[in-house]
Amino acid sequence: MFENLSERLSGVFDRLTKQGALSEDDVKTALREVRVALLEADVSLPVARDFVKRVQDQATGQAVTKSVTPGQQVVKIVHDAMVATLQGEGDPGALKIDNPPAPILMVGLQGSGKTTTTGKLAKRLKDKEGKKVLMASLDVYRPAAMDQLAVLGTQIGVDTLPIVPGQKPVDIAKRAKQQALLGGYDVYMLDTAGRLHIDETLMGEVEEVRNVVEPRETLLVVDGLTGQVAVEVAEEFDAKVGISGVVLTRMDGDGRGGAAFSMRAVTGKPIRFVGLGEKMDAIETFEPERIAGRILGMGDIVALVEKAQETIEAEQAERMMKRMMKGQFNMNDLKMQLEQMQQMGGMQGMMQMMPGMGKMAKQVEEAGFDDKVILRQVALIQSMTKKERANPALLQASRKKRIAAGAGQEVSDLNKLLKMHRQMADVMKKMGKMGKGKMLKQAMA
Ligand code: GDP
Numbered sequence: 514m515f516e517n518l519s520e521r522l523s524g525v526f527d528r529l530t531k532q533g534a535l536s537e538d539d540v541k542t543a544l545r546e547v548r549v550a551l552l553e554a555d556v557s558l559p560v561a562r563d564f565v566k567r568v569q570d571q572a573t574g575q576a577v578t579k580s581v582t583p584g585q586q587v588v589k590i591v592h593d594a595m596v597a598t599l600q601g602e603g604d605p606g607a608l609k610i611d612n613p614p615a616p617i618l619m620v621g622l623q624g625s626g627k628t629t630t631t632g633k634l635a636k637r638l639k640d641k642e643g644k645k646v647l648m649a650s651l652d653v654y655r656p657a658a659m660d661q662l663a664v665l666g667t668q669i670g671v672d673t674l675p676i677v678p679g680q681k682p683v684d685i686a687k688r689a690k691q692q693a694l695l696g697g698y699d700v701y702m703l704d705t706a707g708r709l710h711i712d713e714t715l716m717g718e719v720e721e722v723r724n725v726v727e728p729r730e731t732l733l734v735v736d737g738l739t740g741q742v743a744v745e746v747a748e749e750f751d752a753k754v755g756i757s758g759v760v761l762t763r764m765d766g767d768g769r770g771g772a773a774f775s776m777r778a779v780t781g782k783p784i785r786f787v788g789l790g791e792k793m794d795a796i797e798t799f800e801p802e803r804i805a806g807r808i809l810g811m812g813d814i815v816a817l818v819e820k821a822q823e824t825i826e827a828e829q830a831e832r833m834m835k836r837m838m839k840g841q842f843n844m845n846d847l848k849m850q851l852e853q854m855q856q857m858g859g860m861q862g863m864m865q866m867m868p869g870m871g872k873m874a875k876q877v878e879e880a881g882f883d884d885k886v887i888l889r890q891v892a893l894i895q896s897m898t899k900k901e902r903a904n905p906a907l908l909q910a911s912r913k914k915r916i917a918a919g920a921g922q923e924v925s926d927l928n929k930l931l932k933m934h935r936q937m938a939d940v941m942k943k944m945g946k947m948g949k950g951k952m953l954k955q956a957m958a
Contacts, residue, residue, distance in 0.1 A: 540572045543587040554808040555740040555771030560778045568594045592805055599774065599801035601783025605758070606798030608634075608700075608785075609729040610644065614693035615700050616726040620719055620750055621734035623707035626762035626788055628658060630734045631704040632665035633788070633796040634760075639671055644699040649674035649689040651682040651722065652706035662704055669793050672696075682706065686722045703728075711746065716753040723754055730757045732785065735772075737761035743772045747780045762788030765795065770807045773799075838945035842938040844902035848894040851887050890930050892920040905931055 544565045551561040572590045608617065617634070621627040631648055638644040648666055650673070652658035659676050666673035674689050686703055693701035703722065708715045723731065733756045735743040743761070750756055759780075761773055764787040773784055784799040833846050894902060896919035901907055908916070908931070917924045 537573045540569055540587065544569055544572075544591075547587075547591050550809060551771065551774070554774075556808065557741050557744065557771075557775045557779070560775045564594070564598065564774075564778065588809070592809060595774065595805040595808065596801045599777050599784070599804055601758075601777075601785075604798070605783055605785040608638070609757075610638070610642075610700050612729070613697075613699040614647070614690070615730075616690065616693075616728045617700060617702045618719075618723060618726065618728035618731040619702060619704050619734060620731060620754065620756070621707055622711070622736075622746060623709050625707060625734045625736045626760075627707055627734040628661055628665070628704055629791065630732075630760050630762060630786075630788055630796070631662065631702050632669055632671070633793055634732075634786070635666075635671045635700075635702055636669040636793050637796060638700055639669070645697065646671050647674060647689065647693050647696065647698045647701040648672070648704065649685055649701065650676075650704045651685050651718075652704065653680070653682055653685070654706055658704075658706070665793070672698075682718050683721045683725055686726050690726055711749050716749075719754050731755060732758050732760055733782075734760045734762060735776075737764045737770065737772050737787070738766050740772045741775065744775045744779050747776055747782060751780055751782060756782055758783050758785035760784075760786045760788065760796075761799075765789040770804045773804050774808055837941045840938065840942035840945060842934075842941050844894050844897060844905050844934065847934050847937070848891055848902075851891050851894075889920070889922060889926065893917070893922060893927055893930050896920045905934060 547568070548561050548565045551564065552558065556564075568591055571594065572587060575586070575590070609615065610617070619627050619631045628650070635646045635648050638646050648662055648671055650659040650662040656676075656678075663673045663676065665671075674685070674692055677685075677688070680688070682705070689701050689703060692698075703726065705719050705722065706715065731754060733747055733750050735746055737743065739746075747756070747759060759776060759782050761776070761784055764770065764773075773787075776782070777784060786796050787799055789795040789797060829849070833849065836842065837846060893916060896916045897905070897908075901912070901916075913924050913927055917927045920927075
């Protein structure tokens with residue numbers, strides 16, 4: 514059976530003493546285990562090799578975080594890199610269906626789950642988005658396939674195009690388009706014929722249909738258990754007809770989901786949905802985190818990763834506080850604070866969360882201190898050199914001009930920022946003298 518990655522890694526790292534940074538050897542040893550875990554999860558060899566190399570460059574030399582082991586830290590790096598690879602742009606579940614009636618073309622091999630997925634997506638569009646959907650089967654080779662779609666339609670309460678025997682796929686597609694227009698449908702879904710293997714006739718047929726309806730989405734349905742084959746199928750379909758996304762079915766099975774990773778790494782196509790069973794509700798929007806966790810074989814990875822992240826942030830904050838109390842509050846610290854503020858929803862967002870501060874949020878807004886100001890201030894700090902950030906007192910008139918220009922702002926904006934920084938630094942220094950850190954500990958407890 515699979516030994517999970519955290520077990521593998523803890524074995525490796527037990528022997529290692531903790532050092533300041535991840536050494537090249539530490540990382541190499543750990544990544545050897547990662548590679549085995551990927552291959553066991555059915556990720557293809559070239560993809561696994563490439564990925565490991567990329568992570569290796571990223572991980573070597575990273576500071577080891579207090580209170581996590583080097584093994585855990587490598588897992589976090591691997592996990593993050595994996596999520597980044599799996600992630601497409603935008604929301605995978607958002608189908609392009611503006612401009613009704615929007616055609617969606619469903620393609621894939623026979624038995625991949627294409628008809629089932631067509632029904633699932635139609636139901637989802639109807640139930641979740643209130644869309645009026647029409648489904649049509651273009652499978653003229655298997656009358657049973659047409660009947661299957663009609664039965665599904667009745668079951669989920671979605672209309673299907675009436676079956677007219679003897680029509681060619683492209684003519685059925687035209688009829689579906691016509692019917693969708695006349696009937697005021699938002700979406701029409703075309704379930705194309707599948708074959709056991711890719712063949713030219715099949716591709717030619719799909720191409721012809723594509724040219725006639727100009728689909729807003731062309732979704733390839735592939736069996737997630739077929740691993741490498743699924744990736745090859747995707748490459749071929751994309752080369753011949755062009756696909757806008759992939760639906761991986763049978764992800765409820767025992768497979769480790771490696772196909773998803775290879776799929777994304779090799780084809781670059783976004784995975785949009787995963788099928789999780791035979792029932793009409795068994796479909797979900799693709800979630801990179803979940804698949805990454807599954808491939809790495811660690812149910813608790815998300816918690817672990819979050820904990821590591823928190824630790825890293827707390828350590829950063831602690832270091833900053835220590836320096837601030839000594840009066841060493843520089844521009845880098847200010848930048849970090851501004852960015853944290855931004856992450857927490859900006860000034861207004863933060864104030865609205867605090868009891869009794871709602872009114873003040875409005876005043877802050879009226880005073881012109883909105884979140885754009887934060888971004889502009891960060892931009893100013895970014896256009897300073899390293900030395901200048903560490904010691905803004907160095908700044909002379911000519912440099913000020915350049916910095917302001919570099920950030921697309923006026924020197925007066927920069928002066929305001931510098932003044933704010935000086936005032937903050939003064940306050941911090943006073944606080945430091947008063948409490949020598951005691952106050953800070955209380956505040957952070
Ligand atoms: P098609 O030939 O590509 O249209 O495939 P079908 O939609 O007819 O599906 C083939 C079989 O796979 C049917 O028995 C489906 O119920 C089953 N199936 C489809 N999607 C899933 C899934 O996500 N999980 C499981 N377990 N079975 C599925």
